[in-house]
Amino acid sequence: MSSSNALELQTDRRIASVVSGEINAVNTRELPRDIPAEVELPSLPLPDRGRQAYLVLLACTLIQAPIWGYSLSFGVFQTYYTTSPASPFSTVDPASVATVGTTLNGLMYLMMPISFTVLTRYPGLRPYCGFTGLVIAAASLIMSSFATRIWQLLVCQGILCAIGSGLLFAPTTLYLDEWFISRKGIAYGTLWAGKALSGSVFPFLMSSLLSRFGAPTTLRIWAISLVIIASPLLATLKPRIPFSAATARRPLDWRFLKITSFWMLQVGNISQALGYLLPTTYLASYANDLGLPTLTGAILIAVYSLASVLGSLVTGFLNDRLTPTTVILLSSLGSTISVLVFWGLSSGIALLSVFAIFYGFFAGGFSSTYPGILHEMRREDSNVDTGLIMGLLLGGRGVGFLIGGPFSGGLMKTTLGGLGSIGYDTQYGPIIVASGVTALFGSWGWMWKSIKGIISLVQRV
Structure with a gap:
């Protein structure tokens, strides 16, 4: 075990001794420091191993596809928007269409300090945040399928889709961080590998759909698919540290x-x-x-x-x-x-x-x-x-x-x-x-x- 992992577990042991003498040190990672001494916590599942930990890892990896699928494929949509005679944006400056893609990717990342901070402070919001993000992302794609002006595309795909995808990403990542300690590196590596694999598949998939159905129908198909794929995965994700009155608000x-x-x-x-x-x-x-x-x-x-x-x-x-x-x-x-x-x-x-x-x-x-x-x-x-x-x-x-x-x-x-x-x-x-x-x-x-x-x-x- 590396010195950093040993330190994490030593810290958990120190916190555990204050909270409850019955909780194993491995099971008490990052518990809030303001939990009253009289609060009784249930035995927590072990991190880094076991069925529950690997189910969370699997769900977090698979959900990268609906989170990043559209942003990774935007280049294909950009080409369609600027070159297809059927596109209402074929006469628009290509740089304006490209702005939609840069806004989408940039905003997704820039909102993460805010979303991670809020969800760390109020962990009980994580389940609601994921489903809210899913609804916003799917709705933004459906609305953008009716867009005929560049500002409509920017609002729907550049801003709303970024917000929805970002809200979907933040809680899933925090769940993973909770379930893995000594194997955190390989866990995150697997998560990012899921994103990379999506980048090799979705551009070809979206290109095929665009050539066959056009942008409006492709966007609606992807919006429906997003809900079908992500909903059961969100239901699978569970916190390792239960949400309770004592942990509803964590000091930062x-x-x-x-x-x-x-x-x-x-x-x-x-x-x-x-x-x-x-x-x-x-x-x-x-x-x-x-x-x-x-x-x-x-x-x-x-x-x-x-x-x-x-x-x-x-x-x-x-x-x-x-x-x-x-x-x-x-x-x-x-x-x-x-x-x-x-x-x-x-x-x-x-x-x-x-x-x-x-x-x-x-x-x-x-x-x-x-x-x-x-x-x-x-x-x-x-x-x-x-x-x-x-x-x-x-x-x-x-x-x-x-x-x-x-x-x-x-x-x-x-x-x-x-x-x-x-x-x-x-x-x-x-x-x-x-x-x-x-x-x-x-x-x-x-x-x-x-x-x-x-x-x-x-x-x-």
Whole structure:
């Protein structure tokens, strides 16, 4: 057992001794610190193992499909909206349609610090939050099927769908955090692998539906499917710590905001997010400019998504065994090499395919490093609320995504030139360099820790 996991369980044991001498320390993770001594708590199920824990893990993984299915497929809808004669948006500026997608993804992440904070403070709201999010998401898709103006599309798909999907995601993630302690890394890795797998399936599924039925019918089909898929999964999710009058309102501990290492890791998180979407955003266009078949771009994105499944699982596994800065460094270095070497030097399908595999594995698994950050924060302050930290990490990712849109637009207006018939010599050269640099600075937490160690060593000498 790692030192961070041992610390978590020692903390649970200390809390348990105050609350009830009969509750095993493993069973009392993150109980509210203001529970009256006279309150009797039932024996809690063990975390990390058993039928209930794995049912929650299965439900949390499967529900990633309805949560992220539409946002991961928006590129397909964007192409349909701007090119299909049947679309009422075919004459609209493509940049306006693209704004819907960036709003959808950015808002989903930016609302997570708020939703995670509220649901950590009031855990009894979690079951209602999930079903409310499901209703909002399904209703937004149905309403958007009747949209004829771009502002209607923005409100329905960009704002309401983001709110609904975000409310659906937050409680399921907090349930997972409650059920897994020593195996938190592989649990979160499995969850993100579910998202990555959805990214390899849904674009093709939505493309097929759009070509056959058009956007309005496809949106209604997906709205109905979303309810059918998500409803039983939400019913399966159960808290490990029961909701009671004593736990209806939990005090929040924000002292982790004073921990310098949290902010250094957050800087790396935002940096990685800033350039993370750039390769997948422009990969299809780059392949098309090379004269490759139109289908090549979709296939490369699917390869990237499938590689992300394995990357998420492996990264999650490593998080339970190595320090978070080490795992983040491996992810960042692998991503940087993938971009600067395999994409930057590519002039054909061979290196592009290698790039999609390696970038998907290393960059696609970056979010699975978050459990390691949670362990690190618990090591420095045993009383931190991991739900709050997770919400802020996801919010930081959203900040990077939103900045990345206009950032990439500015890069596309510049060129490098003079480097031969490779990626650096195309209009995508600045994109390639920026993606590599931001990926490298994703390991800023490790860099800061190393610099701090060197300075300390010099001072001692």
